[in-house]
């Protein structure tokens with residue numbers, strides 16, 4: 001069964017036609033990137049999947065069940081880390097569990113074992129401003145993961161990072177996903193990032209966003225820094241540049 005299905009979603013903001021008949025499906029453990037021009041409607045699509053924005057037409061199914069307009073099932077991370085500055089990293093990442101009704105002490109206990117995997121060990125009692133940009137994004141990713149472990153919507157999570165940190169984070173994300181087994185929808189403007197991370201890329205048009213093309217990335221895993229320069233990578237990049 002498909003993990004997530006977006007079926008013929010259409011959205012207007014008054015007269016502003018934003019999404020035109022978008023359909024997409026995400027399999028278990030699949031990584032799909034959505035690549036499209038700025039302002040085409042990618043974040044709006046995520047808001048609709050997350051149930052916090054209403055579509056004018058279309059459905060969102062999760063494991064076959066209708067979740068159209070119902071928030072709280074999938075986790076969602078924005079470009080800005082949105083960590084609370086007055087709370088420690090451990091308190092910040094435990095929040096989704098506390099919101100879901102877990103006792104504070106138990107929530108911290110559940111979150112702690114992940115600090116090693118997320119490269120945050122030893123920083124449990126630090127505050128967000130004491131961490132580097134990459135570490136803050138890893139903390140935000142851990143918080144997102146603890147909200148819902150199986151389906152994650154990541155809206156340009158590395159968009160604000162410098163090029164070197166961004167590259168490191170992409171490689172870290174791939175390695176960590178081998179352990180986490182999540183299904184991911186990932187918004188990006190970065191073609192290299194989309195190819196490196198994804199099993200499949202959906203290319204959107206200018207607003208109203210339509211699916212222009214679906215590109216499968218068959219470059220074998222595990223991928224590493226050499227992937228960026230391999231022949232298959234360069235060929236795919238040329239293909240995507242021609243479509244955009």
Ligand SMILES: Nc1ncnc2c1ncn2[C@@H]1O[C@H](COP(=O)(O)OP(=O)(O)OP(=O)(O)O)[C@@H](O)[C@H]1O
Pocket residue numbers: 013016018036037038039040041042043044045207
């Ligand atoms: N709540 C809203 N009310 C009215 N218009 C909106 C609203 N949210 C988004 N829009 C408009 O819908 C269009 C798509 O916005 P959206 O943020 O989804 O695009 P995007 O592809 O995520 O952009 P970017 O890549 O720049 O983040 C934009 O023209 C935006 O101004």
